[in-house]
Every structure is written in structure tokens, then in C-alpha cells.
Amino acid sequence: MLTFENLTHAAGLLADINVIIVIALASLYGLFVGAMPGLTASMATALLVPVTFFMEPVPALAAMVAMEAMAIFAGDIPATLIHIPGTPSSAAYVEDSYALTKQGQASRVMGVQLAVSVIGGFIGTIILIFLAPVLAEVALNFSTYEYFWLACFGLSCAVMVSGGSTSKALLSLLIGLLLNCVGIDVAVGFPRFTFDNPDLFDGFSFIPVMIGMFGVAEILRNVLVKESRIAPFVAQTGNIFKGVWEPIAKNWGNMFRSGIVGTAVGILPGAGADIAAWVTYGLAKRFSKTPEKFGQGTYEGIVAASAANNAALAGAWVPALVFGIPGDSITAIIIGVLYMKNLQPGPNIFVRSPEIILAVYGTFILANILLIPFGWLAIKLASKVLRVPRNLLYPVILMFCVVGAFAINNSVFDIGVMLVFGVAAYFMECNGIPVAPAILGLVLGDLLERSFMVSMMKSEWSLVPFFERPISAVLGIIVILIWTTPVIIPYIKRKMAKA
Amino acid sequence: MRFNNMVIGIAAILSGAFIFIYSQSFPDLGDGRPGASLFPMILSALLVIVGLVQIPSGVKNAKNGETLVTRLPEFNLHGFCNFLVVVMCVLFYIYASDFLGFIITSFLIMFVLTLTLRARVAVSIAVSLGATLCVYLMFNKMLMVPLPVGLFSF
Numbered sequence A: 001m002l003t004f005e006n007l008t009h010a011a012g013l014l015a016d017i018n019v020i021i022v023i024a025l026a027s028l029y030g031l032f033v034g035a036m037p038g039l040t041a042s043m044a045t046a047l048l049v050p051v052t053f054f055m056e057p058v059p060a061l062a063a064m065v066a067m068e069a070m071a072i073f074a075g076d077i078p079a080t081l082i083h084i085p086g087t088p089s090s091a092a093y094v095e096d097s098y099a100l101t102k103q104g105q106a107s108r109v110m111g112v113q114l115a116v117s118v119i120g121g122f123i124g125t126i127i128l129i130f131l132a133p134v135l136a137e138v139a140l141n142f143s144t145y146e147y148f149w150l151a152c153f154g155l156s157c158a159v160m161v162s163g164g165s166t167s168k169a170l171l172s173l174l175i176g177l178l179l180n181c182v183g184i185d186v187a188v189g190f191p192r193f194t195f196d197n198p199d200l201f202d203g204f205s206f207i208p209v210m211i212g213m214f215g216v217a218e219i220l221r222n223v224l225v226k227e228s229r230i231a232p233f234v235a236q237t238g239n240i241f242k243g244v245w246e247p248i249a250k251n252w253g254n255m256f257r258s259g260i261v262g263t264a265v266g267i268l269p270g271a272g273a274d275i276a277a278w279v280t281y282g283l284a285k286r287f288s289k290t291p292e293k294f295g296q297g298t299y300e301g302i303v304a305a306s307a308a309n310n311a312a313l314a315g316a317w318v319p320a321l322v323f324g325i326p327g328d329s330i331t332a333i334i335i336g337v338l339y340m341k342n343l344q345p346g347p348n349i350f351v352r353s354p355e356i357i358l359a360v361y362g363t364f365i366l367a368n369i370l371l372i373p374f375g376w377l378a379i380k381l382a383s384k385v386l387r388v389p390r391n392l393l394y395p396v397i398l399m400f401c402v403v404g405a406f407a408i409n410n411s412v413f414d415i416g417v418m419l420v421f422g423v424a425a426y427f428m429e430c431n432g433i434p435v436a437p438a439i440l441g442l443v444l445g446d447l448l449e450r451s452f453m454v455s456m457m458k459s460e461w462s463l464v465p466f467f468e469r470p471i472s473a474v475l476g477i478i479v480i481l482i483w484t485t486p487v488i489i490p491y492i493k494r495k496m497a498k499a
Numbered sequence B: 001m002r003f004n005n006m007v008i009g010i011a012a013i014l015s016g017a018f019i020f021i022y023s024q025s026f027p028d029l030g031d032g033r034p035g036a037s038l039f040p041m042i043l044s045a046l047l048v049i050v051g052l053v054q055i056p057s058g059v060k061n062a063k064n065g066e067t068l069v070t071r072l073p074e075f076n077l078h079g080f081c082n083f084l085v086v087v088m089c090v091l092f093y094i095y096a097s098d099f100l101g102f103i104i105t106s107f108l109i110m111f112v113l114t115l116t117l118r119a120r121v122a123v124s125i126a127v128s129l130g131a132t133l134c135v136y137l138m139f140n141k142m143l144m145v146p147l148p149v150g151l152f153s154f
Helices: A004-013 A016-037 A041-052 A057-074 A076-082 A094-104 A106-139 A144-160 A167-179 A204-223 A246-249 A252-267 A273-287 A299-323 A329-340 A346-350 A354-381 A390-409 A412-430 A436-460 A472-499 B003-022 B039-062 B077-100 B100-118 B120-142
Strands: none
Touching: A004 A016, A004 A057, A004 A354, A016 A041, A016 A057, A016 A076, A016 A354, A016 B003, A041 A057, A041 A204, A041 A273, A041 A329, A041 A354, A041 A390, A057 A106, A057 A299, A057 A329, A057 A354, A076 A106, A094 A106, A094 A299, A094 B003, A106 A299, A106 A346, A106 A354, A106 B120, A144 A167, A144 A299, A144 A472, A167 A436, A167 B003, A167 B039, A204 A329, A204 A390, A204 A412, A204 A436, A204 B077, A246 A299, A252 A273, A273 A299, A273 A329, A299 A329, A299 A346, A299 A354, A299 B039, A329 A436, A346 A354, A390 A412, A390 B077, A390 B100, A390 B120, A412 B077, A436 B039, B003 B039, B077 B100, B100 B120
């Protein structure tokens, strides 16, 4: 894959002036959304899809990569200045950031966050570049048995890592999988749950569902609360890079460990940048000599979690590109984009379209380099961005949602789908039912059913071949362990307690 | 609006039971091998089980004084009206855009929404008009999305 010809081809694709303009605009969009409390990177990605729908694959993917990298960093800005995380990924260290702001160190904190976000982003990108092709090489030998277990693994991880009640996460997953059953089935071509409505024959269109679950649900959540006055904050006139080196140098090992752990968490299906931030923050506290300072304003937690959330972004692309299994909600949407561009994610994409993969790598590198000037600009303009009135912003976002949902198939039916899923997602979250497993169910449902039905037909309805091939057997055992551990461990603990 | 786990459990059980029964009408692969109904039946059976799992915690919460439906603090009259206006605006777009065209429908929706969210009238008109034209130019002129033209041809 890594031939001189492919490299020059990918570099040529990225050097196109249109691609550069797209990356710059997507970066500004990502910074704005990230810095705006209440708007998430997933929502921004869903709203970007209708625009990328009309682009070539490289600018479309480049826009998404640049946007998500910027948005995740920009979430740190309101967390530091006004004690409200811009995105959930900045929530883990908001107390430390704001505590340091109150000590007059806001510029330095944001400088540190920017620097470690760039370093974290590079750690994730390097792992993506080296790990993805190796895994793709292995995955080329996968048959439907391995894919079935991989889909099970992805869905099981989504349930386990979603946080909160496992049974409610499972409920969410089942809702997603059942929604995926709507439309023509893979085994006999029978229209299921379509109720003679031709709009449902192809199932629910993925993008309107995403726009509804992320965009409309977000708007509904925000319009319910009265706009509170944003806390006044001290103008940031100082040099943000002044004094940045010291906390980074003190936390060198912590930062690299967090970058690697963040990437690993990103690779896990269903676990994204926000979980990576919480996990690494917890790890940093555990390894710290002064854990009591966490939450009171320490750079240790900030460096760890801020590096991890940007590293997780690239990590999430590993399973998405290699297996077609999303690492987080953002890559779930991106998989939809890849299908729209006739680029089926999986190991074959590394063989058939290596220039696209290399261009994705290149964009990650470029986005992390651009994060320095763009991030600096965002910090300088933060006071203006944070003063954009939310009561004017939400109606505009709603209109983008409506037109975006319509634009995919030019169908008003899709706007209805968007609305229904938006309201449903809002009520799901109100009731502690996480949305992410449902989304993974929708994305992976087809792979799960198709690989299972094809495997069963190949094996003439015997389950034995699911454990006959070595990788399939290992994956199967891992999945069964994931399913049974939550039942077995409490049972063993009870037995030991009795003894 | 938060529902007691009992309500969630019963809803899951009823939905699962309906899907399970409905799926039995789907054709099989012949020779008694399951076909289109296999996955929906497995998933709906799991849905019933997950619904049953919710019930004990719902009963426990009910004993501790939780009502079947709890109104969340933000779901007050003000919040509920805003929520309803957003939903009604999207429905209005679905049913009126073909008749009124994109520009009028979009302007009306944004004007109503911004006013509902307590923006001043002049600002509301300016933002609704500006944003409508931006969205129109971007999607209709640049991206060639055939937005509804309506009876007035724009």
C-alpha cells in the first residue's frame, strides 16, 4: 500500500486548493461548534454529512477529520473560561481547568490543552498509520464467521462501555438492531415491518436518523432550559504559550501513557473521546503522588485527559476503516459517508483505494498541525464565540437539520424520520437509556444479520464452523466471556463470601 | 419526562411480544429453515427479557415513592412550549413546504422559533431572513439540492 506512487497520489489529492479550503472551513466550523456549550462533535458531524454528500471522497473525509479534531480541542475553551465543557470530552477535567482559571492561569491552561491535544492527536495518528494496515492484512483472510463475531464484539463493547445501567444499554442496542430489521431482509428479500410503505423498503436512511438523534435531540434538550447568563470571564490577553513547557515536561510520561491509552479506548467500539478522557483522568489520579489535588486545579489530570481525547479520535478510525465497525458515534456517521461514496469500509479498501486511506492519514497529520494556529485563533476569539445568542443559533441549526435530512434523498419522509428519531433520542436520554448502543445497532445490524445468515447457509445450519477457524474461535470465546463475565463474577464473589 | 422502570419494562415487553408474533408471518427459507423472521424473533425475545429485567428495579423505586411518570424540572410550561414549538415547526415544514416553498416556510419557522426563544422582533426578522437566504444559497444554488419551490415559484 505504501508505494511512492500511492503517496504522491494521496499528496496530490490533499494539495488540491479545494481540499485545503474545505479543511480550513471545516476547521472553523469545528472550533465554533466545539466552543459552543451544548453542541457536540457528533451533532456537528451529522450536520456536515449533507454538505459532504456532494463532495469527492477525499475532501468529504478530510472535512470530517479536521472538524472533529478542532471540535474536541475547542470544547476545552468554555470549560476553562466559564466552567461549562463545550463537548462531553472536556467534562472530565473541567473542575481542574476552571480552578486554575480562578487562580489567574486561564491562558496557560488553554496553552497546555492546545499543546497536549496536538501531541495526543499525533500519538493517535501514528498508531492509526501503523496499526490499521497490519490489522487490514489479517482481516483480508476473514470470512463471514469472523465478521459475525466481530460485529458481536463491537455491539457487546458498546453495551459494556456506555456507562450507567447495562440492561438499559442492552435495551438501546436491541432498539437499534430491531430498527435495522425494517426493510427488505437479507435472507429471502421479504419486506419486513414496512406496512406497504415504499419509503421503508430500503430501511431507515442512516443520515436522517443520525441528524435526528444528534441534532434535533440536542436542540430539544437545549430549548427546554432557560438560557442562563454566561458567567463573566477575565479577558485573555496574555501569551497562551508562556509557561506551557513546564507542566508538559513534568507530565511527559503521563501524557504519552494517556495518548496510548486514549487511542486504545478509541479503538474499542462504542467508546469515544469522552470515555478516553475519563479513563485517563482516573489513571493519572491513580498514578499521581498527589491525588488529593485532582479536581482542585492540577495540570496532571488536564494533560492526561486532554491528550487522550484527541488521541481517541484517530483510534476510533482503526476499527472503522479495517472492519467497518465504528469506534465511536462520529465514526459511525463516517461509515455511513463511506458507504455513500461507494467506499465500503473493510480490509479491501486498503487494497482498492490506498490513496484514500493515505489521504485520511495525511489529513490527520495536517489537522493536528493546523490545530496550533486555529486553536490559538479560537482562544483569542473565545469571548466573541461564547456571546453568540443561543436563542438565535438553535433555530438556524434546526433549519440545517431539516434541509440536511431532506438533501440525502430529496424526500420529505426523511424529515419525518429525523423528527421521530430526534424526539425518541431525547426521551431515551431522559430515561437513562444511552443513545450510542442504538446507533451501533443500526450501523452493525446489517453486518451481524448478513454474516450470520450467510454463515448458517454455508454451514447448513451447523454452529460448529463458528468455532472451527482459529481467529473465529478466539473472537467467539472473547465474546462469550464478555457476555458471561457480568453473571459469573458476582456468582463467584458470592460463593467466596459464603465460604 | 422520566418514566419509572416498570413503565419502560412493560413497554419493552409489549413491543417485544408484538414484534415476535408479527414476525411469525414472515416467510422462511423452506424445509423448515428459518428465514426473514429469525432475527426479529431473536431480538424481540431478548427485548421481552430485558423488559422483565427492568420491572424489579421499577417496583423498588415505586416503593421508595417514585411515581410512574416524573416531570423533569426543565419540563415546565416554558420548556414544554419551546419543545412543542420545535416539533410543530418541523411538522409545519413537512406539510407546508410543498405549498409555500422553501423560502417562505423556512423564514416562518425561524421567525416563530426565535420569537418563542425570546429574541427581539427586529433581530428575529433579520436573522430568519439572513439564515434562510444562506441555507437556500448553500443548498439550492451551490449544492443543487432541489428545495421545494411552492406555488409562488421560490
